Amino acid sequence: MGDHIQALWAHPRLASAVAAEDWAAVFRVYRRLAGISQTRLGQLVGLAQPDVSGIERERRRVTSVEVRQRVVEGLGIPAELLHRDSPVESGPVARLFSAxxxxxxxxxxxxxxxxxxxxxxxxxxxxxxxxxxxxxxxxxxxxxxxxxxxxxxxxxxxxxxxxxxxxxxxxxxxxxxxxxxxxxxxxxxxxxxxxxxxxxxxxxxxxxxxxxxDANMACTTLSMKAHMAWSGGLGIRCVRLAEAARWASPQASRGVRGMAAQMAARGHAQNGERDAAHRLLEEAQGLVAHAADCPEDEPPWMYFYGETWFTLQRGMADLHVKEWQAAIGNLTTGLDGLAEHYRRDKTWYRSCLAHGLAGAGEAAESLEVALNCLPDAAAVGRPHSWNELHTTAAVLLRQGAKEGRELTGALKRYG
Incomplete structure (x- = not known):
């Protein structure tokens, strides 16, 4: 168990969250990778479950030196991660200007x-x-x-x-x-x-x-901000932004409204709300079908939107609610229909498929898919596909599968 926990700190998202002292992200990502509850994490760091929840949802902040030290010791955060540049010098706000x-x-x-x-x-x-x-x-x-x-x-x-x-x-x-x-x-x-x-x-x-x-772009930007919230593990924020996109731009095209609906569905899935996720996915699928019948009504940036793309999105929602076989089926079907020139997207969905296979206990198949997409993940898939492969390795390690060590080693070699 100790080796597994230490291996988690190689995950880029977890390491960067520590470097920025973003404790909300540290808690969310750590729990996801370690497969533990808020209650269990609270036991490790000496906090009650409501306090852990408040920090994860960014309603509370870690300001006490004593609490910070309990978090560091309780989660076994490696010293080298804590000795990086300060968040003021290297955090996202600084990068906004320096980059x-x-x-x-x-x-x-x-x-x-x-x-x-x-x-x-x-x-x-x-x-x-x-x-x-x-x-x-x-x-x-x-x-x-x-x-x-x-x-x-x-x-x-x-x-x-x-x-x-x-x-x-x-x-x-x-x-x-x-x-x-x-x-x-x-x-x-x-x-x-x-x-x-x-x-x-x-x-x-x-x-x-x-x-x-431009109602289509106004709606799209809110949907994409919802996507950002989803990427950061903020399911509630994701749902609220996606719903804002839905009610704020009723005159948007069917495809654009379908994107907002499926984004809300993914937020619900991330929160473990299976029924709400499935209901919105069905609504989104109907909008997708109508959009396919009238492509001339869609804005140019929706060129990728269609049944194949939606199938892949459904597969990602399946991952959140741990419907592993459904996720594997949808991701495989979607990948089969995705054109080769979508190199970055193929890499992302293959890394998600590797995660789904790992969740289903199909360790050998998961490793094969992960290794096949690893070169593209290193070339065009950072940070998202790269992070997902680290997550897959964490799932395999948590299961005690030797494939987890093999994937961790391969990720280190690609650096």
């Missing part, structure tokens, strides 16, 4: 037309920028987000330089295009684990979408 991924003052000045550009804009130019953005979205599916960040920031600057020269309906279209670029930048920041930058970009995109009267 240059969030909106900056110069860009915001462009938004308010402080930059007096002489460039005149016409429909052909905006059509070209629309096509360019669509191509970049599809490229990101194959090569991942990292190579495209600087390109997209510069492209958004170009859009904003056009704002001062736009007149009449073209002005509204420029704002709508800016909202789409900001949403894509938010997604890429989220994909790289830069949560603060992602939230800043989603907020900016949402504001521009409202200014342009």
């Amino acid at each position: 240059g991924m969030g909106p900056d003052d110069d860009l915001l000045a462009r938004v308010t037309s402080a930059v007096k550009a002489e460039t005149r804009v016409d429909t052909a130019t905006l059509d070209w920028l629309d096509r360019l953005l669509a191509e970049h979205r599809r490229s990101e599916d194959l090569i991942g987000s990292r190579p495209l960040v600087d390109v997209m920031r510069q492209q958004l600057r170009t859009v904003m330089d056009l704002y001062a020269g736009a007149r009449g309906p073209l002005s509204e279209r420029v704002v709508r295009l800016a909202a789409e670029h900001a949403q894509f930048l938010a997604w890429m920041a989220q994909d790289q684990g830069e949560s603060a930058a992602a939230l800043a970009w989603y907020d900016r995109s949402h504001e521009w979408a409202l200014e342009a009267g």
